[in-house]
Amino acid sequence: MKDTRDEFGQDLDLLLAEVGELLAVTEESLVELEKSPEDAALIQEVFRVMHTIKGGAATLGLQEAVEVSHGMENILDQIRSGERPLTTALLNVLFQAVDWLKEWKLALTDKRAVPPNEDLVETIRLAASEVPEKGIVSGKAEPDALPPVEIPDDTVQKLDSAVNEGKNVFVLTVKFHSDAPLLSVRCFQILTFLEDVAEVVASVPSREEIEQDRVSDTLVVYITAEDGGMGAKELAGANQDVSEVTVEKYRAHVQAESSGFEGSETGDSRDEAPKLEASKVAQPAQDAPAPRRSDLGRTVRVDVGLLDFLMNMVGELVIDRTRLSQLAAQLMRSPETAAIGSEISSLAAHLQRTSSELQEGIMQARLLPVKSIFSKFPRMMRDLSLRCGKQLDFEIQGENTELDRTVLEAIDDPLIHILRNSVDHGIELPEARVAAGKPPRGRVILSAQHEENQVVVKVEDDGGGIDAERVKRSAVKKGLISEEAAQRLSEKEALELIFTPGFSTSDTATEVSGRGVGMDVVRANLERVNGQIEVRTKLGQGTLVTLRLPLTLAIMRALLVRCKEEVFAIPTSSVEEVLAMEDVTVGSVQGKPAMNVRGKVVPLISLDGALRDDLWSDNGHRYALLTRSNDRPMALGVDGLIGEEEIVVKEMGHILSRLKGIAGATILAQGDPAVILDVNRVV
Amino acid sequence: MSIDEARVVNRSPSGGERQIVAFSLGQETYGVDIASVREIIPVQKIVPVPRAPQFVEGIINLRGRVVPVLDLRKQFGFEERKDDPTQRIMLVEVGQEGIGVIVDSVSSVLRIAEDSIEEAATVVVGDEIEYIEGIAKVGTELIVLLDLTRIISDAEKRTLREADLRAAVVQ
Known part of the structure; x- marks a missing residue:
């Protein structure tokens, strides 16, 4: 279960990173548009961005953002098609929408509740409907999103009631190759598999129809799943007879009608694809040779999966190279083949240089500054300290230190946990600090730096430290260790106990750190990426947690x-x-x-x-x-x-x-x- | 749908049919769903992994990937059998991962009508019942349909428990 959630989190992180970049571009474009409202290329650019955001948000079921970006898209479409000019009033609406999206992105990044969008959606809707005839036509032109397959009424009821229960229903459309044998068997298989990863609410054709062999090359499954249906999509896509799988969020009929948009967004990504194609084709004609202002052309977005694949291939090369050197050594042993051997040997040496440069290049491409996960911590720490009634100065050092993406992902949760601990258990309440002769404000420093071939991330606080005796008592009480064994432990060994599964010093889990994960999970996470964790503490003076992480992985x-x-x-x-x-x-x-x-x-x-x-x-x-x-x-x-x-x-x-x-x-x-x-x- | 219709549906060959890969282990014939089997390869060098759970025979190199191999004989408490040329490694997909399973020999791919499958509870008793999806009758032969995902996730849980226990024992 954890895996799917992580996967969703990853998708979300990816989306948010992309949205951040896109919004920056959009803001630039909008400012430019204010000066030259006729610039078709700019309008197209903003339209494209909104479309991308909408698509991404729809995949993950982030309805609020879909509504906003969809609304913007509508307005931009009207402008693009020459139905109306871009007025200052409209621009203001667009700016508002971008502001809201920025807010939304921040909220999701910090794992806060997303800001309400009702007012904005209403504003957008009003703005879009100012040109009645065309506006409505344009709205209608967004085809109704419900699947092409007719859904029986009782199924619709089932779906709507699931949505009303607050479940996220997703529409999984599975298309089979036209020559797939035994379609009904395939349909049945997929339905059965899906039940492992998601709750199947209904399907078209239904199970009964499938059993009666009443199937076509399309199977539509309505599921509820916590991961936005991504697991289901992957599962269905793994079947070799399946040619295409799409997943979209299902919106209940009642909701769809009251939301103010014709047609729900669910179908848009599919239905609009040709439209977008058309506009792309049309673009060169109207595309004035305006100089490009964004530096998008210098970078490309690459799927990490591709980088992993390349890395694996380099791995294969390295194995081959090693084998080659061994062969060379063998050949060089006998006089007749020594010449060939030494030639192969120099070839192997060359191959080594090439492959290690290749490897380095790929590793470079996988590096991200730690800033990309650190940046959310100041806000988190501020909120935490407020909630605990503690005063805190939080400092980040070395945020530009780069780490492999996988390593970064692996330390994200552990760092959250460690930082939470530092505020919750480490830093004392202001009165207690003053009584201990410390300044009332506590201090937590999060730093990252290179050390030899490692990156060392440290969390240091000047709080109360960890009481080894208390750790021992707690471990004995929890039955992790016997009384006698506890007596014999050195202070350092006692500290090791906090990494034991089922251990947590706090007798009652607090709201802040009592999240069910312990330091054992933190350690396991780090070890997964060949990292190490070390805790040093001085009672009354503070705690230093050191994470040692490998620069490269594979x-x-x-x-x-x-x-x-x-x-x-x-x-x-x-x-x-x-x-x-x-x-x-x-x-x-x-x-x-x-x-x-x-x-x-x-x-x-x-x-x-x-x-x-x-x-x-x-x-x-x-x-x-x-x-x-x-x-x-x-x-x-x-x-x-x-x-x-x-x-x-x-x-x-x-x-x-x-x-x-x-x-x-x-x-x-x-x-x-x-x-x-x-x-x-x-x- | 009336009850009569439902019966007809179950009998129709395209409706309730399953394809399974049948293999033997000891005296018995087992089957797994064909969809979960990726490939069947001859037994190759299996390198043992220290501290691995008992039923894990070791790891193999499958075209550059390291894949764990399980011995179902151990899992089911049959006596071990080494160096038998008819033995095969059946690669199955569990979750997103490939896992090898040593079987004595792979006999065939069978189509089994859904209604020839009986619930395991009617035939077997004991712990194994959890891994058994059902018992299929093909002619006079009984084929035990295994739920490999279940076997492996169960085994994994045990491993985790063992690992946790070990971690909890502080010298």
Whole structure:
């Protein structure tokens, strides 16, 4: 369930980002139009923008914005077609609409309720109807949105009552290829699948009709779904016999009539497409060679899916390249083939340069400044502190630091959670602060900066800090740990408890942070993108939460090691040194194997044993990797070293996504998969 | 629609028919909906994943993608069988992901009339019943129709529980 919501959130974020840019362009255009109201290209541009916004909003069921943009579109259409001139009064209406859309966008970005639009819609409607004959004709020209298929009355009633119950009903139109075999079976399949992701209110043809084989190449399904029907759309689209799937919001008849628009917006995106085409064709004729004022031409909007695809392809290249180097090495070993070998070797080297530049380019394209998620926090923090009755100075540093889009998405929720905690649990009430000799205003600093090949995001507050004793008590009370075990924990270990599932220091969940997600979810989110989280606190002085995030995601350098028959990849960044066992002395500390590394005693743990959760099992290893586990030095015994390679990190699917100490998988040069270990958590 | 009509509808071949992929596991024949099967491949090198749930045999490389492979024998408590050339990996789609399932052999694609499928409760008892969509009778043979999504989501839940338990145990 979380997934679909995230997906919707992603779509929404995308839409909002786009709307932001579009509105900026529109405002510019409107200001220009004020000077030259005859400029057909400008009118066309604003029309196009409104159409785009309307389409995007309709897909996500954002009705208010659809109404406003649709109204603007109507007016612009009248002007465009020469039915009426662009008067100052009309321009003012357009400005109002843009202002409202800006408000609306902000509201959605901050997850607030959207501003009311009734007055504006009425203003627009009045403005649009000032030219009666044409206006109405134009309104009618927007064809009625209800689907081409006739809906039986009882179905309409069902749908309308669902809408009246406050449900969002979506119309999913599924078109099959004309040569699809067994249409009724396909229809049935799709209906059955859809029931898994959405509530099917009705369908045309109905289930009964399908069973009687009364089907056509179009299946219209009315569903209610929280994700705006996107999951359903994807599901239906995955069927190979389906040629096209569209999803639109359904509007009840009663509502549609009273809203003041002829025809609901649901059908517009479809019905208007040809119209837009026509206007595009017509445009060059009327398009004066006006200089373009926006710099839209310099950038393109790219689907992240495409970037991911490209990244995967680069990944494949890297694998091929690695294989090529291995072949070269083999060839060079024998004198007859040495010449060819060295040629292949230099080819591989070239391929490496090319592929890493390609990779870098794609990674660049995926980067976004952290500002894109940070920008909503000042408002959030202001609201939070007001609600908690606390005084707060919130500061953001390094907002232009860039991060991979996926990483940004992954830290968004965690940051919200951490920031909420800092206000709710961290910063004290003004009186308490003064009593503790602090200034009454608390301070929270959110910063982002590069550190080596990582981006470090910190949330620092000067609040009361986390009381390790209280954390222990709470964990004992919640049954997460026994009383005796709690006694033995160091302060640092006690702090680790806050990452345990089911833990929350606040005895009663407050309105602010008690949202059911805990630090365990925060940590899991970060680990998904190879990030790390660390909490440091000083009682009475404040808390510092540090997120360490990788700059790049998909490719890493790793040490390939052998353990029994299996090959494992260990990120080179987490290995400090590789030691041959014959060079070191292994002793024992309290009966457990340990090595002396330049005067420091380090526990020696068998990788094979660790993976079987039997740390101290046989130690007949040939090599030891000097690394850290839970931030303590550790030597990991392995049976063999294969070498260091660039590997492509692949996901292992849902079932294997949460295994402790397992970071993912990769495909080795010879084609076998291998597991990537997260040595820091392997023990 | 009258009751009589409804009966006629159920019998009509185009109305209530399902296509399934039938495969054997041990002595039994199972079936899954054809729509969920993406492809069937010979068994290839399966690399075990440490700490994976017991029924996960490991991962394979499917044209550059890493795909987990499950052993239903383990899930159903049958004895293991290794290195059998008739064994296949059936790739099924669960949610948005591909998952491999080891089966002893894939026999055929069958069309089954909906009304030849009986509810599992009438034939089997026990935990397995949750994964069973129904039992289809084809001639004298009984085919157990499996709900793979159910098997996997159930298994996943167990994994998560195990992971949480492990995380909760603080040394």
